[in-house]
Structures are given as structure tokens and as C-alpha cells.
Amino acid sequence: MNAYNAASDVANPKSGLKLADIPAHDPFVVADKTSQTYYLYTGGSPRLNGMDRYGVLVYKSRDLEAWEGPYVVFTVPDDSWANPQHGAWAPEVHIYDGRCYLFITLHNNDQRLEGIGYGGFPLQWRGTAIAVSDSLEGPFELVKQEAPIVPAEVMTLDGSLYLDEDNQPWMVYCHEWVQTADGTVEAVRLKPDLTDCASEPIHLFNGSDAPWDNGEHSQDGTPSAFVTDGCQLYRTSGNRLIMLWSTYENGSYVQTLARSTTGKLEGPWEQLMPLVAGDSGHGMMFQTFQNEWMLILHSPFRMPESRCKLYDMDDTGESFVVKSSRNDLDGDHVESALE
Known part of the structure; x- marks a missing residue:
């Protein structure tokens, strides 16, 4: 893996970077056809990226x-x-009603909640915020x-935007296992302007619904x-509603998926078997400018070693399956796609 000088990241963005050069967690890609540019979003931190506070990089x-960056598109403001200084997780950017909306999990560890979490973990404010911009390059401001x-x-x-059959906006999200022990995936309808x-x-379902020991x-x-982590929703060519999500299998992070039996x-x-194992997960799918489906995820789980991995995907009509890993794009890594 190439050497990486994280301390000067945001002060000195570079061109010609490979994915193997970029520490990344919970990656999200927007393929902008207008500019013919792929935008890769990930969390940014003082320790890894030389920022004075947590935020989002692109x-x-x-x-x-070949990648260029990083550029700061959002930082956690003082008046929210x-x-x-407490973190920014799982950025997603969705184009909705002509504007760009950032979904980002933020924290306030000083705002404690009643009770004690599973395993003695503290309970505190943690939740998805939404910010808006007129540009995929930000800056984004909280709504x-x-x-x-x-x-x-x-x-x-890990809140994610979903538009239902009537084009009504929903946020699909995970209810933290620290508070519930058995983590869940839930959804809430949003106001049309996504402000609340x-x-x-x-x-929707429980983490324990996975048909293996997770x-x-x-x-x-x-x-x-x-x-339960990283819920993302997609339609197949056969109009099946599929959700990517992540959990564990025998103590190792996995990228898996579920399917709505009603659409x-x-x-x-219903829970399907994992797509990718080997301490890999919190992925999302996007279509290339050639209209091919790809999956991007991070592996291994822990930073700063975590890097983006890419996979070509097949839309079978009934689901999505891994076709092949793209070592040529993300660097050499151990093949972890399940047969």
C-alpha cells in the first residue's frame, strides 16, 4: 500500500491518487452525468486529515x-x-428536488441519555443530520x-434517503444496537423539504433476523x-426492492442484503446471504457512466487501514450479485466475494 501523509490532507489536495492511497470509511459515490465526474464522499477528522473539527470530505x-482531493464539503458547526470534536459518520449525498442533500451521522457525547447501554456503553446523543447545498462540492449547511x-x-x-412509489421522501436508518442490544432498521417519512x-x-427488521450467527x-x-449498519435501498430491473446493510458473521464485518417480499x-x-465477507461492509451501489452497476465498500473495518474496495455487480432482476472484484481500480486485496 502506498505511503500516505494524512496530516496535510485538506491543506494540500493532490491529484493522481489511487483508492489505496485514501483512508476511507462508509464510502458513498455520486456519479454526476452532467460533469462526467464521480464524487466519493467519506468522513474527515482532525487526526487523519489535518482538520480542526470533524466533517465530510470529497x-x-x-x-x-485516478482521484483528486480531498476537499472539505461540510464541517460540524459550533451552533448546532x-x-x-465528537465525530461525523456515514456521509451520503442525494440529489432531491433540484438540490444536493447530505445525510450525516453526528454526535454529542456530553448529552447523555437515561440508562446504561449494552455492555456498559454510555448512551448519548447520536443521530443523522441533514444538510443542503446547491452543489455536489458543497458547502453544506444543516437544515x-x-x-x-x-x-x-x-x-x-446511517440515515439514507428513500423515495416511495408516490415520490414521498423517507429516511431509512439504523437504531443503534448499543441502546437496543438487538439493532434494528427503521424508517420515518420526512417533510417534503427534508427538514424534519x-x-x-x-x-423494518432486526439484526437478529440474519439467518446466520451474527x-x-x-x-x-x-x-x-x-x-445493524449502512442501510441503502435500490430497485432491480425486475422491480424488486433490495436493501444493502452490514452486520457480522462469526465476528467479522460483512456486506449483506435483504429483499422486500411485497416490493x-x-x-x-427477507434476509439474503452476504455479498462480501472478509471484514468488509457499509457499502453502496452506483451506476457508472456506462450504466453498469458497481458496489463500493470499505475493508478492513478499522481506520486508518480501511480503504475502498470496488466490485462489478449483476442485476438479476430478483437481486444483485457480485460479478467480480476490481483489483485494477482499488489495488491488490484478498478476494472476499462469496460464491
């Missing part, structure tokens, strides 16, 4: 091979509910300053905590 590419989109007493993360919730949440085990060996957000949802 890298740009014309061919998915979140603490600028709601005083609290997360989902009520702050609920620890949530417009309904009560609905439950739990953290208690002392007696019983699975007792189940992670509607409300489900019910």
Missing part, C-alpha cells in the same frame, strides 16, 4: 482510477446540537440545528447483541 475522479432528525432520545445512525420527520417511525456472545455463549418499504423483509 474526492473526484473521471474514471474511478452536535459537538464538532435543522437544534436536534437530529429522529428524536434525540433514540440513538440512530413527518410520521412516526416504522420497524450476534456478539454473552458469557454463556448465547448471542446477545446484533449490529414496498414496509416489507416484510
Whole structure:
């Protein structure tokens, strides 16, 4: 892996970077056909990127091979509910109603919640915020300053935009396993301007619904905590509604997926087998300028070693399957796609 000088990142963006050069977690790609540019978003931090506070970075590419950046598109402001020094996770950017909307999980560890979390973890404010810009390159500004989109007493993360059959906006998100032990995926309808919730949440499925051993085990060996991460929704060519999400299999992070049996957000949802194993996950899919589906995810889980990995995908009509890994784009790595 190439040497990487993280301390000067945002002060000295570079061209000619490879994915193997870029520490990244929870990657998200927007393929902008107008500019013929791929935008890769990931979280930015003081320790890794030389920033004075947490935020979101973007890298740009014309061919998915050579990247330019990083450029800062969002930083946590001082006058919001979140603490600028406590993290920014899982950025996503969606073009909706002519503007660009950033979904980003923020934190305030000083705002404690009642009770004690699973395994003794503290319960505190954690939730998805939404910010808006007229450009994919930002800057993005929060649409709601005083609290997360989902009520702050609920620890949530990884919010993602979904438009239903009536073109109504929803946020699909994960309810944190730290608070629930058995993490869930839920959804809430949003106001048309995405500034707040417009309904009560609905439950989609539990982390324990995975048909394999994905739990953290208690002392007696019983699975007792189940992670849900990185929910993303897509339609196949056969109009099947598919959700990418991540969890664990025998203690290793995996990229898996679920399918709505009704084709509607409300489900019910059936769990399919993982797409990619080997400490890999929190991925998303996008279509290239040649209209080919690709999956991008991060592997391994922990920073600063984590890097983006790319896979060519097949749309079978019923689901999406991994066709091949793209070592030519992301650098040499151990093949982890499941047969």
C-alpha cells in the first residue's frame, strides 16, 4: 500500500491518487452525468486529515482510477446540537428536488441519555443530520440545528434517503444496537423539504433476523447483541426492492442484503446471504457512466487501514450479485466475494 501523509490532507489536495492511497470509511459515490465526474464522499477528522473539527470530505475522479482531493464539503458547526470534536459518520449525498442533500451521522457525547447501554456503553446523543447545498462540492449547511432528525432520545445512525412509489421522501436508518442490544432498521417519512420527520417511525427488521450467527456472545455463549449498519435501498430491473446493510458473521464485518417480499418499504423483509465477507461492509451501489452497476465498500473495518474496495455487480432482476472484484481500480486485496 502506498505511503500516505494524512496530516496535510485538506491543506494540500493532490491529484493522481489511487483508492489505496485514501483512508476511507462508509464510502458513498455520486456519479454526476452532467460533469462526467464521480464524487466519493467519506468522513474527515482532525487526526487523519489535518482538520480542526470533524466533517465530510470529497474526492473526484473521471474514471474511478485516478482521484483528486480531498476537499472539505461540510464541517460540524459550533451552533448546532452536535459537538464538532465528537465525530461525523456515514456521509451520503442525494440529489432531491433540484438540490444536493447530505445525510450525516453526528454526535454529542456530553448529552447523555437515561440508562446504561449494552455492555456498559454510555448512551448519548447520536443521530443523522441533514444538510443542503446547491452543489455536489458543497458547502453544506444543516437544515435543522437544534436536534437530529429522529428524536434525540433514540440513538440512530446511517440515515439514507428513500423515495416511495408516490415520490414521498423517507429516511431509512439504523437504531443503534448499543441502546437496543438487538439493532434494528427503521424508517420515518420526512417533510417534503427534508427538514424534519413527518410520521412516526416504522420497524423494518432486526439484526437478529440474519439467518446466520451474527450476534456478539454473552458469557454463556448465547448471542446477545446484533449490529445493524449502512442501510441503502435500490430497485432491480425486475422491480424488486433490495436493501444493502452490514452486520457480522462469526465476528467479522460483512456486506449483506435483504429483499422486500411485497416490493414496498414496509416489507416484510427477507434476509439474503452476504455479498462480501472478509471484514468488509457499509457499502453502496452506483451506476457508472456506462450504466453498469458497481458496489463500493470499505475493508478492513478499522481506520486508518480501511480503504475502498470496488466490485462489478449483476442485476438479476430478483437481486444483485457480485460479478467480480476490481483489483485494477482499488489495488491488490484478498478476494472476499462469496460464491
